[in-house]
Amino acid sequence: MSELLINARGLNTYYGASHILRDLDFSVGRGETIGLMGRNGMGKSTLLKSIMGLVKPRSGSVEIMGHAMTGHAPYKIAQRGIAYVPEGRGIFGNLSVVENLKMAARPGTRGQRDWTYERVLETFPRLQERLGHGGQQLSGGEQQMLTIGRALMTNPDVLILDEATEGLAPLIAREIWRICGLIRETGISSVIVDKNWKHVTQITDRNVILVKGQVVFEGSSDELRDKPELLAQHLGV
Secondary structure, eight states: OOOEEEEEEEEEEEETTEEEEEEEEEEEETTOEEEEEOSTTSSHHHHHHHHHTSSOOSEEEEEETTEEOTTOOHHHHHHTTEEEEOTTOOOOTTSBHHHHHHTTOOOOTTSOOOSOHHHHHHHOHHHHTTTTSBGGGSOHHHHHHHHHHHHHTTOOSEEEESSTTTTOOHHHHHHHHHHHHHHHHTTOEEEEEOSOHHHHHHHOSEEEEEETTEEEEEEOHHHHHTOHHHHHHHHOO
16 A cells, blocks of 8 residues: 555544444545536535544544545645645635635645646646636636645645536536646546536546445556446436
């Protein structure tokens, strides 16, 4: 097993009286790309928020880079090398593209500065054309590119993408998938949530399917493709 960058064990997370995650284990190794799948309401976003400190699990543990981080503030978890692109993107609409990117710039946990401002613009040529635009002036696809670019400016060890291409036009979605492939090639670990399992499995090393807050499948992309009954039952395809 490669070095574990994220190691969550026995997570039980609630919203009020609703028990969302049930004794859930989830890990991310260095250089690993993981697809996190399941129908709406099955606990995917809650798992990511529990890892990021946005929701505090009632029990269980989260280790980041070997450090106990259960329930710590999100900024402390980000400082450990985790970059989070949330559903809804969360860009700063009153800041320009340049400002959104440069405000996030910092070296990574090992001092790495692989992702510079220039490299991000080279990777996202559409942003290069809109540097002076405010975040609120961008299309949905451009906002998603900006959010991913801003996350890369932190030089993360792990990039978490929640609903990577939701609501995007097919052409823009293809561009996002191309970028996800590039990120994988750089050695950054990724966790990708998206409804398009065919695209997800083209770039993932391992896939996890959640049903009612529990893991019902964990395996390689080839193993998942060989289980059409599982895809039909849990992903609706």
